[in-house]
Amino acid sequence: MTRDLTVGQFIPGHSLMHRLDPRTKLMLTFLFIIQVFLTKSALSLIFLLLLLWIYIVCAQVPARKVFRAVRPIIPVIIVTALLNIFYVSGHVLWHYAFLRITDQGLFTGFTLLVRLITLIAGCSLITYTTSLNALASGLEQLLAPLKRLHFPVSELSMTLSITLRFLPTLAEELDRIIEAQKARGAQFATGTILNRIRAFFPVILPLFMSAFRRAFELTNAIECRCYHGGEGRTKLHPLKLGRRDYAAVIFFLAAFAMTLIFNSIRQPF
Amino acid sequence: MALIELKNINYCYSPGTAFEKHALRDVSMAVDAGESVGLIGHTGSGKSTLIRHFNGLLRPNSGQVVYQGNDLWKKPNEIRSIRFQIGLVFQYPEAQIFEDTVGKDIAYGPRNMGIGQEEMNARIRESLQCVGLDNSYLERNPFRLSGGEMRRVAIAGVLAMRPKVLILDEPAAGLDPEGRHALFDALRHYRRKSGAAVVLVSHSMEDIADFVDRVVVLDQGSVALDGPVASIFAQAEKLVSIGLDIPQSTKVLLGLKAKGYSVKTEAYTVEQAEQELLRFLKEADRP
Numbered sequence: 001m002t003r004d005l006t007v008g009q010f011i012p013g014h015s016l017m018h019r020l021d022p023r024t025k026l027m028l029t030f031l032f033i034i035q036v037f038l039t040k041s042a043l044s045l046i047f048l049l050l051l052l053w054i055y056i057v058c059a060q061v062p063a064r065k066v067f068r069a070v071r072p073i074i075p076v077i078i079v080t081a082l083l084n085i086f087y088v089s090g091h092v093l094w095h096y097a098f099l100r101i102t103d104q105g106l107f108t109g110f111t112l113l114v115r116l117i118t119l120i121a122g123c124s125l126i127t128y129t130t131s132l133n134a135l136a137s138g139l140e141q142l143l144a145p146l147k148r149l150h151f152p153v154s155e156l157s158m159t160l161s162i163t164l165r166f167l168p169t170l171a172e173e174l175d176r177i178i179e180a181q182k183a184r185g186a187q188f189a190t191g192t193i194l195n196r197i198r199a200f201f202p203v204i205l206p207l208f209m210s211a212f213r214r215a216f217e218l219t220n221a222i223e224c225r226c227y228h229g230g231e232g233r234t235k236l237h238p239l240k241l242g243r244r245d246y247a248a249v250i251f252f253l254a255a256f257a258m259t260l261i262f263n264s265i266r267q268p269f
Numbered sequence: 270m271a272l273i274e275l276k277n278i279n280y281c282y283s284p285g286t287a288f289e290k291h292a293l294r295d296v297s298m299a300v301d302a303g304e305s306v307g308l309i310g311h312t313g314s315g316k317s318t319l320i321r322h323f324n325g326l327l328r329p330n331s332g333q334v335v336y337q338g339n340d341l342w343k344k345p346n347e348i349r350s351i352r353f354q355i356g357l358v359f360q361y362p363e364a365q366i367f368e369d370t371v372g373k374d375i376a377y378g379p380r381n382m383g384i385g386q387e388e389m390n391a392r393i394r395e396s397l398q399c400v401g402l403d404n405s406y407l408e409r410n411p412f413r414l415s416g417g418e419m420r421r422v423a424i425a426g427v428l429a430m431r432p433k434v435l436i437l438d439e440p441a442a443g444l445d446p447e448g449r450h451a452l453f454d455a456l457r458h459y460r461r462k463s464g465a466a467v468v469l470v471s472h473s474m475e476d477i478a479d480f481v482d483r484v485v486v487l488d489q490g491s492v493a494l495d496g497p498v499a500s501i502f503a504q505a506e507k508l509v510s511i512g513l514d515i516p517q518s519t520k521v522l523l524g525l526k527a528k529g530y531s532v533k534t535e536a537y538t539v540e541q542a543e544q545e546l547l548r549f550l551k552e553a554d555r556p
Contacts, residue, residue: 176359
């Protein structure tokens, strides 16, 4: 069951998007999110979809994969869109009892649908094209100015990368323990709720035990290598901004400006 | 009729995705009651996938698992009752211990079977004794035991279900020689007493030579060899070619033979090799 968690997992590759600096990608993702929320008119919506298509091509990630990332939240998107259809005032197209659909409502609902899907699909691209280690070190450098305020940036980034690193390991461990207890006759999917919760103790407890054991072993290993926090540490592969990164920033800023322009052009909606 | 039989099993992980892996191809093997079978193969040859088919933890994509003449997957609802009869001990089984006393942890399997208190107590004591631990362990905290003792407690937890087929995945991994001896003694004891069939997965050819009668060799998801220990270890070259080893004592005899000494090479345990060498030396002394 846990093996199916492939959504959002890094896909190694050499696309344009893969080779961007993680810092650039983090900032541009942030910019893209703002852009999605500022998209208001029909013209800029079309432009947004075009952009998403360009980004997917640049990332060389199969479109199927990108939309698989959207799938889990489709129910949420649909409910939000439906609520908007019924609650926005405007020219009434259809009504029944207290329900009425307006042209403005339809458009708002549709806009929301497209915007949310684009948002999730766009954000999934960064996780598909950036390894967790790169993300963590990018985040560390972006947050570096906070060190002045005595904020433990490198410790935080170390903790983050250890967490991310051990998620799949623990998922595997969980699978193994479930199988071992099943072999001793455990059943998880039947009985009253209380019984079902109780059935998980034989799984959760060993999982915690092994997580703690791993944590202690890791602590020893880290101390043996004289780790003492981020002070004075250098990197094996220091991050470096290239021409590619500046080009990407300029492209994204231009796209951002285009959205604002498309928003202000007079259109039927 | 075999006690449990796998017929033409195929199994594929994550079919239809980029992570697709064909783990088993057309694997067939049978185990008779009271038999002890060794399952060997290189890392990634499909041993662990195969043993998960014995008790229905994995469902084959095609092929049948037949236990006592019944197809396991004909009635998927009854698989749980089959699992009580086919005990599976995973690698590092001590990781499954969760109760605060040894007694309670061993009771987990039998309690799932719905066994009454009186028989439960008898079973707990019996399986504890079987793995060579005395009753003073019953109330002890399993997490304060040594690694070897924890391992034996975990195995006792499976033995307490009195399985008719006992499958063990690398049960001696990481144990010291003493713990390893105690473990194999316990397994022999259980097998003799209950008449159960035992399937042993191991990387150690010495353990295989010591403990089993028959060996099944897996290579890249298919059965490469299947036969009595003697005939398998006689094919040293083939074993080496699929990345496996032969027992040290057999190696010594093969080496002597290659140097032109007329020793017999059908010896797989230290005792057999010792006898063969003594016989050879005696004959060589004679003029």
